[in-house]
Amino acid sequence: MQDVVDKYGVLLVFANVLALSLGLPVPAMPTLVLVGAGLALQPEATWLPLLGVLAVSVAASLIGDSVWFYAGRRYGNRTLQSLCRLSLSRDTCMKHTERFYGRFGIRVLSVAKFIPGLSMVSVPMAGAMQARLPSFLRYDALGAALWAALGLGLGVAFSRQVETVIDTLSQLGTGAGVLVGVALAAYVGWRWWRRRTLLAALEAARIEPSELEALRLAGQPPVLFDIRAPGFRDVDPYVIPGAVFADERELGGILATYPRDGKVVIYCACPDEVSAAWMAAKLRKAGFRDVLPLRGGIDAWRGAGYGVERIGG
Structure with a gap:
């Protein structure tokens, strides 16, 4: 040695x-x-x-x-x-x-x-x-x-x-x-x-950006959760119109605020929407009937040519 x-x-x-x-x-x-x-x-x-x-x-x-x-x-x-x-x-x-x-x-x-x-x-x-x-x-x-x-x-x-x-x-x-x-x-x-x-197991269900936009245009927008951490929102200070900031660690507030029979879409900033899929699984277990991660997140949404809003703008 x-x-x-x-x-x-x-x-x-x-x-x-x-x-x-x-x-x-x-x-x-x-x-x-x-x-x-x-x-x-x-x-x-x-x-x-x-x-x-x-x-x-x-x-x-x-x-x-x-x-x-x-x-x-x-x-x-x-x-x-x-x-x-x-x-x-x-x-x-x-x-x-x-x-x-x-x-x-x-x-x-x-x-x-x-x-x-x-x-x-x-x-x-x-x-x-x-x-x-x-x-x-x-x-x-x-x-x-x-x-x-x-x-x-x-x-x-x-x-x-x-x-x-x-x-x-x-x-x-x-x-x-x-x-x-x-x-x-x-x-x-x-x-x-x-x-x-x-x-x-988590890949089974996703919603495409085009499907989400079709719901919005039809006047049937789902509850849309942005679960990116605050630090990352400083890197990319934009959201999909109508998105609500949420934290998957605080499901209690979500369960008390939103009806469980409504449609929910979740997006994150992680590879393969893994964090969004995790949260979707938790919400389904808590009784939500229709919860889907947005395939590709906000990047795919922008890539499809749909608009975003600046946070605080």
Whole structure:
């Protein structure tokens, strides 16, 4: 282990952290732990090398995150949705990030790397929200430093245990690596299969933008819920005419306000209308007879040439 850390430790940290920041599914925390443990086992002082590795890790994070920051600034919602499609938890990916960002703003970047899913989307959301570059760099660097310091610190604190694990795996040979790879592939496969099964169940019913427009023109507009989080409405401050803002976490108010025999249409800003489909399922379970997500959300509505209204306009 010592030879690997001496020869390739800094390079491995830079490559792993940069790849992770760019969105590739590669683990970087284990590399930080391994390098921290290797440096702690050196006979000479380790603080200066640790600070050097910390600086390299922060630099790699800033390089990768800056790519997504500018992608979010230029392409907005398209970047966010593309990233959420890569997530194994796409039903919560966008919504959680919207809520965290709406509550804490750019400061969320200081803790985003510690929260699964949030780290993937918070950076391009900062760009989409037109955050100032100095603020982005300051909070993103703080978050990257805290995250890397945790990994290196764990390696230093448990250096002997890490060395024992590495030695044991070395004795087991390639079989250990194969076993770890199979376990990881099985976990990802299970999550993917569960997500596909869920999406297939939720895909059963949708309303097309043309159908919604036909109802409006016929004087039979349904109750229309916009369930995008407040933070995301700042990115795209428009609504479909007649839409009412709603929160799927507060179904009590909806149940008390709207008749359950009326038609309800829901739209969100998430891939495949997953959040809207979730809420539709909850409303059906509560007794609503006719609830449908709008296929493609407000983007599909605009793409079909139908009008929108500016919030507060």
